[in-house]
Amino acid sequence: MSEARRPTRTVRVDALARVEGEGRLWVRMRRGRVEEVRLDIYEPPRFFEALLRGRDFREAVDITARICGICPWAYQMSAAQAMEDACGIRVPRGVRDLRRLVYCGEWIESHALHVYLLHAPDFLGYDSAVHMARDHPEAVRRGLELRKVGNLVMSLVAGRSVHPVNARVGGFYRVPTREELQSLVDPLRRARDLAEQTVRWVAAFPFPGLEREVEFVALRHAEEYPILEGRIASSGGLDVSVREYEEHFQEIQVPHSTALHSLLHGRPYVVGPTARFNLNFDRLTPSVQDLAREVGVVPPCRNPFQSIVVRSLEILYACEEALRLVEAYEPPAEPAVDVQPREGVGCAATEAPRGVLYHRYRLDASGTIREAKIVPPTAQNQRSVEEDLRAFVQENLHLDHRQLTWRCEQVVRNYDPCISCATHFLRLEVVRE
Amino acid sequence: MRARRPKLAVWKFASCDGCQLSLLNCEDELLALADRVEVAYFLEASRAVVRGPYDLSLVEGSVSTPEDADRIRQVRKASRYLVTIGACATAGGVQALRNFADCQEFLSTVYARPEFIRTLERSTPIADHVPVDFELRGCPVDRAQLLEVISAFLAGRRPRVATHSVCVECKRRGLVCVMVAQGTPCLGPVTQAGCGALCPGVRRGCYGCFGPAESPNTASLARAWSQLGATAQEVARAFRTFNAAADAFRAESERHERG
Numbered sequence: 101m102s103e104a105r106r107p108t109r110t111v112r113v114d115a116l117a118r119v120e121g122e123g124r125l126w127v128r129m130r131r132g133r134v135e136e137v138r139l140d141i142y143e144p145p146r147f148f149e150a151l152l153r154g155r156d157f158r159e160a161v162d163i164t165a166r167i168c169g170i171c172p173w174a175y176q177m178s179a180a181q182a183m184e185d186a187c188g189i190r191v192p193r194g195v196r197d198l199r200r201l202v203y204c205g206e207w208i209e210s211h212a213l214h215v216y217l218l219h220a221p222d223f224l225g226y227d228s229a230v231h232m233a234r235d236h237p238e239a240v241r242r243g244l245e246l247r248k249v250g251n252l253v254m255s256l257v258a259g260r261s262v263h264p265v266n267a268r269v270g271g272f273y274r275v276p277t278r279e280e281l282q283s284l285v286d287p288l289r290r291a292r293d294l295a296e297q298t299v300r301w302v303a304a305f306p307f308p309g310l311e312r313e314v315e316f317v318a319l320r321h322a323e324e325y326p327i328l329e330g331r332i333a334s335s336g337g338l339d340v341s342v343r344e345y346e347e348h349f350q351e352i353q354v355p356h357s358t359a360l361h362s363l364l365h366g367r368p369y370v371v372g373p374t375a376r377f378n379l380n381f382d383r384l385t386p387s388v389q390d391l392a393r394e395v396g397v398v399p400p401c402r403n404p405f406q407s408i409v410v411r412s413l414e415i416l417y418a419c420e421e422a423l424r425l426v427e428a429y430e431p432p433a434e435p436a437v438d439v440q441p442r443e444g445v446g447c448a449a450t451e452a453p454r455g456v457l458y459h460r461y462r463l464d465a466s467g468t469i470r471e472a473k474i475v476p477p478t479a480q481n482q483r484s485v486e487e488d489l490r491a492f493v494q495e496n497l498h499l500d501h502r503q504l505t506w507r508c509e510q511v512v513r514n515y516d517p518c519i520s521c522a523t524h525f526l527r528l529e530v531v532r533e
Numbered sequence: 534m535r536a537r538r539p540k541l542a543v544w545k546f547a548s549c550d551g552c553q554l555s556l557l558n559c560e561d562e563l564l565a566l567a568d569r570v571e572v573a574y575f576l577e578a579s580r581a582v583v584r585g586p587y588d589l590s591l592v593e594g595s596v597s598t599p600e601d602a603d604r605i606r607q608v609r610k611a612s613r614y615l616v617t618i619g620a621c622a623t624a625g626g627v628q629a630l631r632n633f634a635d636c637q638e639f640l641s642t643v644y645a646r647p648e649f650i651r652t653l654e655r656s657t658p659i660a661d662h663v664p665v666d667f668e669l670r671g672c673p674v675d676r677a678q679l680l681e682v683i684s685a686f687l688a689g690r691r692p693r694v695a696t697h698s699v700c701v702e703c704k705r706r707g708l709v710c711v712m713v714a715q716g717t718p719c720l721g722p723v724t725q726a727g728c729g730a731l732c733p734g735v736r737r738g739c740y741g742c743f744g745p746a747e748s749p750n751t752a753s754l755a756r757a758w759s760q761l762g763a764t765a766q767e768v769a770r771a772f773r774t775f776n777a778a779a780d781a782f783r784a785e786s787e788r789h790e791r792g
Contacts, residue, residue: 117580120550144547144597145652146628150639155770162740166627166775169551169673217557217578228579230567237564244560251558259731261558262551262673263742266735274735353644360644509580520550 104132116509118218118228120170121519125512127493137490139482139512143519152472157183157441157463158269164459164474165263168520170213173206173254174452176267177328178459178474183269186446186463187439194432195271196328197425198257202264203327203450204422205253208246208291209261210453211373211411211418214516215298216243219408222510223305239301242294246415249291253284253422271436281426288423295416296391302412303395307405308507310492314402314484315364316375319451325383325417326376327451333379334369335400342449345458351475361482362475368483371455372515373410374401388417404488404514411516441467452477454516478517485515539588539687542574544608546594546601547628547656551673552619553577553593559676566680569687585611589686595621597628597656609663614686617659618679620672624744625778627672629656632778633790658778667692672742672775675727695726698746699739702730711738718758720771723749723781744776751785765789 109129116123124140148167152160160179165172177199184191191199216239217229226232233240251261257276258264266272317338319330332348333339340348351360363369378399381389392398397409447460455477462471492511496504543553557563557578573583590612596602609615620626631639636654640647659665669682669692678694685692695701699721703710711717711733719738721730725746732739745751755768763771772786 115576115582117576117582118578120577122545122576142600144601144628145640145643146547146597146626146656147631147639147643148627150642151627151630151634153642156767159770159774163627163774166549166551166672169549169554172549172551213554213557227581228572228575230564230572230579231581233564233567240564244563247558248560251560259735260673260728262554265731265737265740268737272735273732273737518550520548 107131112505116512118221118513119517119519120168121517123517123519125489125508127489127508129493129497132497134490134494137486137493139486139489141482141519149472149474152461152469155469157186157461157467157469160461160469160472161267161269162263167474167476168518169262170210170518171206171452171454172263173202173258173267174450174457176264177203178448178450178452178457180267180269181328181448181450182446182459182461183463184439184446185448186444186461187269187442189270189437189439191271191437192432194275194430195436197429198272198275198432200327201422201425202254202258204418204425205250205257205261207250207327207418207453208415208422209250209254211415212243212246212250212298215302215408215411215415216240216246218516219513220302220305222506222513223302223408242297246291246294246298249287249419252287256280256284268436270439271432271434273435275431275435277431278429281429284426285423288419288426292416292419292423295412295419299391299395299409299412299416302408303397305408307403308492308496310404310488310495310511311402312487312491314487315367315369316378317364317369317371317456317480318375318379319449319456320379321383323383325380325421329448329450332449332456334364335375335378338364342447342458345447345449346460349475351479360479362480363483368487369480370484371477371480372407373414373453373455374404374407375455376451377401377410377413384413384417385420387420388413391416404511407514407516441465454478454518455480476518478515478519481515481517485512485517488514538569538571540573540583540586541570541683542585542587542590542608542612543577544574544590544592544594545577546592546605546622546659547597548594548619548621548626550577550593552622552671555673555676555679556591559680562680566683587612588614589683590615591683592617592622592659593619595625595628595656595658596662597653598651599653600651602653602662605659605662614666615659615663616667616669616682616686617665618669618674620670620742620744620775621656622659623668623670623779624776625656625658627775627777629778630773631656633773656778669694670725670743671727675729678727696747697726698722698749699724699726699728699730699733699743702726702728703733706730706734708733711736712757712761716761718761718763718771720754723751723754740774741772741782742775744779745781749781751781752788755785755789765791
């Protein structure tokens with residue numbers, strides 16, 4: 101029966117795999133037209149914004165880390181910098197460089213997890229990296245080795261890779277010696293080579309077609325590829341300071357999600373590696389730019405399936421940047437600057453592996469948190485995931501049940517969604533009526 | 534013919550994913566482990582799902598919704614051994630801070646339409662709902678301890694996991710006591726070992742992420758903290774983080790919360 105005459109068709113997967121956290125997806129079609137698309141996020145809410153109230157401003161760094169085990173440093177950095185903003189201090193260059201170094205480790209660890217263990221199996225037709233390892237053992241080992249180097253950078257400087265213990269408002273508890281950091285040079289050089297191989301490996305994958313007009317949002321910094329700071333920029337011409345974030349972005353609640361949706365002037369938008377890449381290509385190192393051109397993935401990259409190539413290019417960048425920071429390292433005079441609380445509001449946005457992560461806190465004069473607001477990247481991408489699914493399913497009604505379901509999962513995984521961050525659980529369900 | 538490999542399942546409840554990630558962080562051992570066991574249910578890593586029963590279930594996260602209270606009973610029924618991993622599963626996690634507050638008020642702080650959200654008033658450890666064969670502590674769990682626990686259950690023996698305090702690990706590492714030498718308040722004397730004394734290693738006080746050690750003298754430690762100048766509220770908050778609902782920490786925090 102042709103799709104146009106088919107009154108109903110149902111595809112469903114009850115638990116979406118290879119994402120962080122859990123949720124469900126629902127697409128309903130009637131007579132060959134997609135009627136409704138829903139990304140159900142039912143991860144149990146954990147109420148971080150509420151439980152932060154009444155805590156001391158110094159405690160947010162360790163508490164917000166627990167929002168996400170994959171990108172805790174991102175939370176720690178947005179929290180620490182928001183508190184420093186509230187208290188009117190800036191950390192010295194050495195402390196900032198060290199924070200950027202740990203962040204590079206987190207990008208490597210998180211991106212390699214997604215590229216190798218969560219996303220690549222979709223392109224090659226395997227249920228998991230363990231299944232993929234039977235036919236592609238070197239590739240999986242390369243991914244694990246990359247993750248190991250990312251984790252090593254984090255644990256050497258920050259104590260451990262999941263919920264680091266060495267971050268504080270004002271800096272660190274202890275900073276490494278030059279010699280300690282030098283031990284990262286060889287592993288990072290090796291990781292750099294592995295990252296280059298990764299880019300070439302994923303660039304040869306078959307990419308399903310999918311292009312939509314979307315607005316990309318990322319930080320933009322005067323000199324650097326954005327990680328710790330920058331202005332908030334968009335492909336639609338937005339250019340505002342972090343302080344103005346809430347004047348342009350609104351969070352709304354929908355019945356089917358425990359994660360709030362975020363909109364820019366009422367429109368969906370995309371954050372994450374592809375947004376950073378499209379808006380900051382000129383800030384990448386020449387070697388990363390050259391490799392991007394060589395494999396044919398250059399801005400504007402609009403096919404979300406190619407995010408795996410962009411993520412791999414960012415691994416390469418993070419390895420090169422980490423090497424630069426290690427080689428230039430001079431231990432700061434003090435591991436942290438003294439921070440005295442004051443009444444006021446502070447905010448910060450950093451580039452978590454999955455995109456812009458915004459924190460705002462209101463403190464009283466004693467430094468007690470009175471109000472907290474956290475906008476994680478996955479919450480911002482939710483609406484775009486739904487839009488991608490709508491567009492993809494509409495163009496691919498000819499696929500059989502099994503293929504369409506798997507491709508829909510892959511469309512969701514293109515965003516490396518972190519549902520724990522966004523506060524919730526995800527389940528895939530496609531209904532054709 | 535190859536013997537049947539034991540079936541391993543990994544389940545997630547309310548959590549940050551960090552403890553499951555600790556399993557994926559075993560970069561050198563992961564493929565060897567996947568050879569020894571059949572990864573039968575591990576959604577974060579695989580879309581292939583093998584039906585139960587499972588020989589070993591690792592459970593991350595706490596119970597905080599009515600659905601999850603039902604689901605953990607199904608998991609228990611399908612599992613020969615059930616091991617909980619991490620502070621959420623063993624003590625309710627950071628989300629158990631709601632147990633000390635008005636949950637409805639928490640809901641309306643975060644959500645404009647609280648009626649869309651289904652949640653329980655309290656976040657509770659797995660052992661409050663079903664029998665648990667072993668509890669592995671930590672926020673997050675330690676990788677080496679996790680591998681020890683998995684190996685032990687596969688070999689049919691008890692895991693060798695120390696229940697003494699972090700102080701022993703500091704002495705073993707030759708670290709100078711941050712509390713005695715620097716006057717930095719530290720939860721090490723009442724916190725279970727396992728992390729390798731990470732915080733004293735960077736010259737900060739332990740913040741208790743592995744939960745209470747065996748027979749902790751929390752009252753005595755709280756007195757030592759006040760001698761170092763900590764206020765009652767600071768003492769209460771120190772016991773009230775990632776293992777806030779663990780009995781010893783909960784009781785000590787309640788003794789101080791009203792100052």
